[in-house]
Amino acid sequence: MIKDLGFCKIRFYNNYAICNVNEGETICVDKCDQQTKTILNHFKNKPFVYITHRVNSYAVDPIIYKDTSNVKSLAGFAVVSGNIIARQAAQVEKLFLKKPFEIFNDLEHAILWANSIIKKN
Numbered sequence: 001m002i003k004d005l006g007f008c009k010i011r012f013y014n015n016y017a018i019c020n021v022n023e024g025e026t027i028c029v030d031k032c033d034q035q036t037k038t039i040l041n042h043f044k045n046k047p048f049v050y051i052t053h054r055v056n057s058y059a060v061d062p063i064i065y066k067d068t069s070n071v072k073s074l075a076g077f078a079v080v081s082g083n084i085i086a087r088q089a090a091q092v093e094k095l096f097l098k099k100p101f102e103i104f105n106d107l108e109h110a111i112l113w114a115n116s117i118i119k120k121n
Contacts, residue, residue: 003038007031012042016049016114018107023056032064036071047075047121049114053107054081060089065096076100076117078110 001012008021008031017039021027027035039050068074077097079090082105094101100117104110 015118018051021058026059049076051078062096069098
């Protein structure tokens with residue numbers, strides 16, 4: 001299942017969601033709230049991992065991680081990017097999230113990690 005929020009598309013799987021944000025967007029509190037609401041409506045109270053596949057260039061306001069850290073069913077957060085600047089930005093973002101947070105070069109390894117996190121829950 002794919003949900004288009006206008007600024008991003010979220011693909012849902014059994015244990016995780018993969019999000020692709022559109023080029024040039026800024027993920028602020030309002031947009032994060034839209035994503036969170038959509039994802040929680042899908043997974044209900046089931047643990048899940050959020051994977052952001054950063055194929056486009058966009059900005060993230062780190063303040064979003066305060067509320068994201070409080071999502072009880074969020075088991076982990078993964079960033080997938082081969083871009084060195086996006087990976088460096090993700091290293092900074094990692095400091096703000098109080099959940100398991102990993103950075104990957106490819107989607108395959110992020111999915112393997114996501115499934116392993118879910119098995120631990």
